[in-house]
Amino acid sequence: MKITPEQLAEQHTDEAIAARIAGPSADDYAGDFVLGGVDGAVTTFAIVAGVAGASYGVAVAIVLGIANLLADGFSMAISNYLKARSDQMQLKKYRSLETMHIQRVPEREREEIRQIFAAKGFEGELLESVVDTICEDKRRWVDTMLVEEWGLRLQPPTPWKAGLVTFTGFCLAGSIPLLPLPLVQLGWSPNTIFLTSALLTGAAFILIGIFRAKVEQEGQLTAVTETLVTGGCAAAIAYGVGVGLHSLFGTTL
Numbered sequence: 001m002k003i004t005p006e007q008l009a010e011q012h013t014d015e016a017i018a019a020r021i022a023g024p025s026a027d028d029y030a031g032d033f034v035l036g037g038v039d040g041a042v043t044t045f046a047i048v049a050g051v052a053g054a055s056y057g058v059a060v061a062i063v064l065g066i067a068n069l070l071a072d073g074f075s076m077a078i079s080n081y082l083k084a085r086s087d088q089m090q091l092k093k094y095r096s097l098e099t100m101h102i103q104r105v106p107e108r109e110r111e112e113i114r115q116i117f118a119a120k121g122f123e124g125e126l127l128e129s130v131v132d133t134i135c136e137d138k139r140r141w142v143d144t145m146l147v148e149e150w151g152l153r154l155q156p157p158t159p160w161k162a163g164l165v166t167f168t169g170f171c172l173a174g175s176i177p178l179l180p181l182p183l184v185q186l187g188w189s190p191n192t193i194f195l196t197s198a199l200l201t202g203a204a205f206i207l208i209g210i211f212r213a214k215v216e217q218e219g220q221l222t223a224v225t226e227t228l229v230t231g232g233c234a235a236a237i238a239y240g241v242g243v244g245l246h247s248l249f250g251t252t253l
Helices: 005-011 014-022 026-054 058-104 106-118 124-135 138-148 159-174 181-186 190-216 220-249
Strands: none
Touching: 026 058, 026 159, 026 190, 026 220, 058 106, 058 138, 058 159, 058 181, 106 124, 106 138, 124 138, 181 190, 190 220
């Protein structure tokens, strides 16, 4: 992804650098939104496609679509909440462990710091100065071990925020395939409704892909293509299953 000199400068102001180092940024939750949005649009449209393939009517698609929107969205939000909660608990566990190690075997822990920074290229008096600086503050010492030895983030996303953002993304994007369905009351044919749903969902995939490219710092074309292909494959599978079941059981299933 191309970054202009202006964008690069904006990303490296004193405030931007401090915010990135201090804790979770908006991009952490933007990733949760993308995750929920992609899954919401894919699964809900897959249901619409499956119902269309089985020729079960718009009412069935509405019922199943709304059920998926709420139940699957809630399930995904809870999963993301539990993941963020697990990250927090893991951080707490290893913080206690490293604190105990520093209290009981400080020289061995000091040697770990020395080897970590020696591997980064520090040596001689400079290496000893770095070790002294880190080890003179117990909080800094523990934080360094958490990051360098265990590869942990010192500020993982807040669990309830991660879950809420995921649920919001799921419901917003997942509701798009359902928007044309009530038009059956205006006399629209099921085929026209399904085509409209497919077009709206495709547009949603494109927007999600663009947003995803911004969050993940990748090319827009790649992100949009991957999102469209993923959603299209899921819909094609669901439509094929619907057609197959309809041919076997008809509309009495």
